[in-house]
Amino acid sequence: MHYHLKTLTHITTVVRTLTGPSTRTMSTGLMFQLKVNPVNGTSEWIVIEEEQVDDVSPKPLLATTSYLDMLNDAPRNRAYCLAIDKAVTKHSQVLDIGSGTGLLSMMAARAMDIDTTSSTSSLSSSKGTVTACESYLPMVKLMKKVLRANNMNHKIRVLNKRSDELEVGADIASRADVLVSEILDSELLGEGLIPTLQHAHDNLLVENYQTVPHKATTYGQLVESTYLWKLHDLYNNEANVADGIHLVPKGKEGILQVKPQQFAMHCDAFGEDIQLLSEPFQIFEFDFWKRPESHGETRVHIKPTRDGTVHAVISWWVLQLDKEGKIFYSTSPKWISSPSSHSGTKDWCDHWKQCVWFTKGKGLAVCKDESVYMDATHTDISISYKFNDHHWLTTQDSHITLSPERISIYGDKQWRHSMLKALNYALKGIESPLCVIADDSVFLSVAIACVSKTSHIISLFPGISDKGSQYLQAVADENGYSMDQVRVINTRKQQLTMNDTHQNKVDLLIAEPFYFGADGMLPWHGLQFWSKRTMLDSMLSDDVCIMPCKGILKACAMSLPDLWRSRHALGDIEGVNHTMVNDTLGACGPSSESPCFPFFIWQCGEMEKLSDTFTVMEFDFLKPLSSCHGKTKVEFTEAGVCHGFALWIDWVMDSTNDVVMSTGPDQRYWKQGVKLLAEPLNIVQPGICSTVIEAYFDASSGELSVKNR
Template identity: 65%
Template sequence: MRFLLNKTLLPFFSFSPKTSVSPQTIANFKVTTVRTMGSGSTQRMFQLKLDPLTGNSEWVVVEEDEAPEDCQKPLLAATSYLDMLNDTRRNRAYREAIDKTITKPCHVLDIGAGTGLLSMMAARAMGTADSSSSSKGMVTACESYLPMVKLMRKVVRANCMERKVRVINKRSDELEIGVDITSRADVLVSEILDSELLGEGVIPTLQHAHDKLLVENPQTVPYRATTYGQLVESIYLWKLHDLYNNEAKASDGIHLAPKGLETILCVKSQQLPLHCDSMNEEIKLLSEPFKIFEFDFWKRPESHGETELHIKATNDGTVHAVVSWWILQLDSEGTILYSTSPKWISCPFEIKESQSSFSSDGDWCDHWKQCVWFIPGKGLSIHKDEVVHLNAVHSDISISYDVKSQPARTEAGQHDSCTPSFQLILSPERVAVYGDNNWRCLILKAVNDALQRSPSLCVVADDSVFLPIAIAYLSKTSHIISLFPGLKEKGAQYLQAVAAANGFSMDRVEVLKKRVSQLTMHDTYQKKVDLLIGEPFYCGSEDAVPWQNLRFWKERTMLESVLSKDVVIMPCKGILKACAMSLPDLWRSHCCLKEIEGFDHSVVNATLGACGDSPATQESPCLPFFIWQCGEIKELSEIITVMEFDFLKPISSCSGKAQVEFTNQGVCHGFAFWIDWVMDAENSIVLSTGPDQRYWKQGVKLLAKPVAVKTHRSDGGECCSSEIEASFHPSNGELVIKHTST
């Protein structure tokens, strides 16, 4: 979901790092302060700057007129705007529907206008009416997000549309007839949809618009949206949420989800956006697709809806999840459609003769994915032709499900315990990591080796809940301090709840309620720390580039005064790894924009962090992605070491350089970067976060131009290579990566 503080959704938005915006994103909000003398107002931008190495943030006030031109670049490059604007199918479908719907001058309202693309389409469809004279023949572009408003004005100006499109920097529920707009709008155009459909607040936005901003029986683009689903079996999806049954296979004696508290550590009860095509071979379909909800945009939607479906199983198996998607009907006749269905859906059933292409025919895109709803526990065991009862409920902003077997039959693999009064909510990938037997074995071996030195005081620096339990379980004498910089009190509550099940007392484990920079010998009972350890993992950094977890190095440095001379530090170092990649889908989605359906968008490229077809002198940002979900991918080189970070010493500037030798022929679109965490001095225990590890995001740096590469072969093909240079700056936590072809 792209960064959107729009419309009536704002009351639902939280400044928590668990929002859809990644932690490295800088949030900007517009504030209007009325002067006590004179007329007018002063526009100010509050810029929230986050230090990735400390987790600290501060608000900086920037006068809008004084804001540097590039202040938005780090912010907007981390959004999905560029990917969305590169979605040719989406753009074409909207253009066709707008041209078909708007056939004469009228008042058009565009809510969540973004770069103004739909507004300009609407203005062009009406002809050359002057929007400054009356409400007829005008387009009102409503956008609450200030950095995007500034960008939209540039785009509108570049296309000579200033007199046809009026830009208003407000949420739609702040608009007033007679103040902001002269009359109710005849037509609503909008694109305020996320992968789930409802998550960006389309229902409350439409409710307010129909009540306050639109004429009776308005025309709308889009006209309708319908959600569909399918029952699937997938071991991978099961591992993303069922920690209790997965860790039962580990047999290491540690219980993060003990019996009776099976859901104390769990994922949030909501749909998970996921590129299901990337795991197509691992999914077994257990039903035909089925229709769930239909939402008509041309009339006021209801806040609550519920439906019960009876779904006939097409295969024997275990239902682990409901995979869902939606089909957007943009025109009233139903001839212009857009689908987010997975590629195994060849065409939209129940809809005949469509003019539009669907996901099975379209390009990969990241701004809309499929959604996954997890079935609790081990899933629901079913047989072919058995009827599954699915109860679906939608609220203002989400859709949820409850799946049951036939009433007379008991659900297989489910536990009967009640939901505990306290639950620790973590990401699906984090839950899967904690249930992964290989990961647990590596961590436990490293911890067990460190405990051979009989440390009396151990400090867990990060947000790991596995480490304090593991140390307490393996050592009956060590005192353990967990800092929990992100989890804080929630981490303490969790440890308290599972202590008895893991055989330790909380008098040996404590959670300090202070920043690591404030920790002194008083907090350690005048003892020096013998073991400083982390995974490292920081709550809220799951969507960040991998080197943001170098926060561990910073915190190790701040603890220098309380560390013993022979302290064991785990991990003892981090290694920046890289691999040349063929990433045609990802590269295309981040290409520089030129004309979009006849409108010049080249002015947005630098701000949105466009990579492909960019000037060679323009460095592309390094952005976080799950490589395995990036459409078509191929490794073109061996994995190389670029540089190392030595955690045995205080944090410092460092740099590295490496030669990339291509081992596979293909087209190189960029490089993937990640960190391998070395847990022991012998380099025998290494935790990798590379592309073959699905539970971590990698950093991706795309090339301005794709490069065809060859290798040494018997047919005489020449060898191509590249050089990667990286430098780390502890003052701001930035890792600067540059690449040159040789």
Template identity: 60%
Template sequence: MNSLISKTLIPSIFLCFSTRLTLTTNSLRHFKPPSLPPPRLMTSDSSQRVFQLKLDPVTGNSEWVVIEDNDELPEFSKEPLLATTSYLDMLNDSYRNKVFRLAIDKTLTKPCHVLDIGAGTGLLSMMAARAMGLNGMVTACESYLPMAKLMRKVLHRNGMGKAINLINKRSDELQVGVDIPSRADVLVSEILDSELLGEGLIPTLQHAHDKLLVENPLTVPYRAVTYGQLVESTCLWKLHDLYGNEAKASDGIYLVPAGLDTFIHVKSQQYPMHCDAIRKETKLLSEPFKIFEFDFWKRPDSHGETEVQIKAIDDGSIHAVVSWWILQLDPEGTIFYSTAPGWIKSPANIGKGNWCDHWKQCVWFLRGTGMKVSKGEEVLLEASHTETNVSYNVNVRVPQTDIRQHDYRSGGFQLLLSSERIATYGDNKWRLSMLAAVRNALQGRVNRLCVVADDSIFLTLLAANLSKTSHVISLFPGLRDKGAQYLENVAKANGFSMDRVEVSEKRKACLTINDTHGKKVDLLIGEPYYYANEGMLPWQNLRFWKDRTLLDPVLSEDVLIMPCKGILKACAMSLPDLWRSRHCLGEVEGFDHSVVNTTLGACGELPAPKEGPSLPFSIWQCDESKELSEIFTIVEFDFSKPISPCYGKAQVQFTKHGLCHGFVLWVDWVMDAENSIIVSTGPDHRYWKQGVKLLTKPVAVGINGSKSTSEFGSTVVEAFFDPAISELIIKHAFS
């Protein structure tokens, strides 16, 4: 194997999904496993154990493994456990760090007892200890064991180990007189997500005020206020209205037949998004309006409701409510942090500085085609919040008569899909590509057995609709019973009966000849799309190749496999904002954080042979990006054969001058043997995430043969896929 490929391959992957952790875990930012994590166990020697979810995205299998509470992380977890969480991006947000430091210095003017909930790396705890001259008492509560281990290292590096009492528990497990000697005088905490409430802010504050804090405590932050704005956006509409978009399709397939238009939709919730990326496609239909106010210094209510009268400032259709929050960090109202989009010009939004990814705006979709409004018309927004989320209802008030209500309610069967999946299923170009591929595959084949290997309901409907004599088995590894129930409801509208379509009851992709009713599989198809793989790296859909291999014993000799291959594509790009948000940490407000870089998966000056991980990211949401090379092919994956290790290499010539921050990678799925139908998941397509391999440091590049001696004209990029560890290793060398 080429020397650029490391012989030390990454062990089994540990994934911390980039959604949010609800309730009061206080620490593991944006981690949401498929089910609640098992509780800690006390061993006979009184050491703690916690469980880490280990997921193999290529096989779809997962298991809980134990992390021991000892000085060193176990061997399997020495690679970045937290690389896909937002800790690193948050710590690189210099403005956020500055305003917290200013507020803590302003608040802590004398020694007292400070409680830091969700302490993370201990930054706020160390700020508090420093502000009091190390004379006060700081209790840091961090529930997630790997992060607590990391915090101990940070405290030791900064000589703060004795100044801060670190407790590895959830805050609602703390007891005065047992864990802490007395109630705290001051609360410093940052347990906020893009929606504000999703990390358990309300129940955490409730318990803290009830059990852990003195009456009328000081708090940093002091208050948070949420704001919103009504917008029209075709881009946002496509992300939620499958029925309206499918009406424009011409393939004869009905994912949401008339009368069943509520069967498939996105979950009614706020979706984090960089709304500045769609500013040119967005019409503002209202001025910003205030929604909720949450005071940290007093006990919050679990539920709240409010009504806001809003006047439309333009004609249009309300497709969504865009929301954000402003954090007031001091009682006097002189220190603020805002997550507002760039088009909002307010004192709180000025000086925020660099683009960051840990806090975005949120989008709440109105169902259907939206609600039409005229300029000057009054809109009634009804907002409510629970302990962990906010929801909206929008009505248009017709003067002196009645109310046109936008009804969010839907009953009966519901299949909840991601907004990106909704948009994909509603995309006419994508649908026509799939139609052509399946039609070509079925041509000349009668009484055939077709297996849909993934979670594609669209391909199942296509295969059953186009061939009236074929039998279709859908594996639906993620959708399972929901997928079967859905097919039963839409079969008639799509021109087939369920006696020709079935959903496998097996819990894995391996079928026997008995499962296929004694017949060999003539057609094996997939998009590929896996319900559980959404938001992951694009090549993790190579699970289709793994499934194809498991099915090998029941495949006919002339089986047609679609897609027939995958092509790993890449492009060298300038990504200054993304690189800045993920680069190695040094001093953060005067505290050395260099010990966290490897664990958090930073890019930058990591000790050899460490490298930052590949990140799943939607490039179109980067604030600034620029292609520096042509799109190039690195390696191809041949699905006509069982899964096997693959290696590829590409010599890349730069076509533009600029700073290269990394390589963006994706997979083009070749649907037919003639290579005429290709479905790309590249940066030009918004409904898929790409993989981003950030460089150790930015490299100046230019057109090969240019006079500049400080620029590289080319680079070599190599990729090695090892199915044994379900990982793609990317290497590069500039020349």
């Protein structure tokens, strides 16, 4: 599931990705910030006093969350504003759960001030109130700044608590009659919407309360897509490669797999890679104005519109924000023609995407007009599907769950061929080589055992550890190697020493590089390999082969208008000033540049390359880890508006530069780093216009900073 930091109503610990620090808010009021070094993998909690958040910019705490993209979603903001204006009167008792910057609370407070429809004689004379509930302390601090700047701090009571910690009579004077919230993820339920509403219904709201939004409906559509098929069916894709390596042998198809869940993706980017096999169909309807059930099931009968193979279900949701059914917001893909009453946006946004559910194996064959049925089930946090009693793959105890992109990489014929070519080059002519796999690559562990039957292999598996050992044991027979040949030593638990190698030095040190759990990180997270290589320096033989032997930080100037729109500096949002949050949220604007963010460039909406690919700097893995710097002049080759740069690393596997694994924007399996400019550059005369990009890698912190000069 994917929790936004914005609404941690049921989560006490916030653990951010390794692109930056995390925070843990304790009952004492202290904050603990988790600082992670992306190169050596070490982490530590450091104490931050509360006053530091006000005195020192908390930008590192919040800059990689989705707040900014959400606040830049004008149709969303407008829909909420209209619905709140209709629901709130000057006598309303309003509760805002997961308040974020307080935008919805301020809309509610303003609606009380401008309400002219209420009759004092027919209503209670009690004064309306707005209570904002937000559990994330750094966001509470930021919200209070926004309230003060908009002169609304005296109109809204802010509670730094989870909603399930609130008590009537202590935290709020009485039960609320209006609930406003935005605790929705791309799947709808993943942020804890149902348990939040259940608790609020039972403990915090009057009987006939109103909610904004009023209800949500989920929809789906059957699609055929070779691309989506390759993201989950490693067994059948591997069968087409025929290189003698069996990562998922017959009968063990689930030993490497993706989680049986919905995956948030920008489905408009698939373009011609998908064929629609049905009309859209309704799946679930969730009424927010009554107590929701934790479990629900429905059977959907679907009549395909053409012959084909169902590889996936693409789903989305539509919000009805008002009771009357006149204000809507939709997360549907662009090919869906929403009714005119659906005032939802078709603009690109990253905080809500469509979702993809993979069908089993090769997919489900369907014929036009011959109905199939789909059983849909929801829990309190997720939605799942199955077709015609086809269940998800059963799993073994030794199974490893990987991202869809990693599954697709392992089934890619060209990628596997390149890796095997590099291995054969490295192991040629070496008798009984000692090989150390420095990352979480099960492919390299199996491939080396297959390529060199006399090799001795040590797999460090820092992320998958014991599961990696169980996996190698499970597939040994099908790949023709003995576990006497392979050892797994988890270096997170102990340091590799000469005793582990029986006093033999390492002949081959290799990685893809791939580190489990780092799929959503910036490309240079793979520089962990450089740190591992450095720690093992004394154990390397004089003629050791190191793969990759170097990494090249590459970049390309890009026009990214949709991404820029979602992350540009905030100003007035429905009459509420938000300029004071820009630095904290990492907005790009005249006063500051944004940090680098990880994105699949090909899924970032409209895009265009404005320069050739250029090298920023190189990392020499033949030498120990060290800080380095790069600076280059960028010459534009196309006219257009440059919003920033895509950055990635090309991993050079061999000293002849014959095998290079690129993770650039032309490759769909890897995320790139995106550095947006403080202000876009208008390129009128390509070939004449230029700029300078500079990068610095700090070996001690593992941070890589990029600046445009």
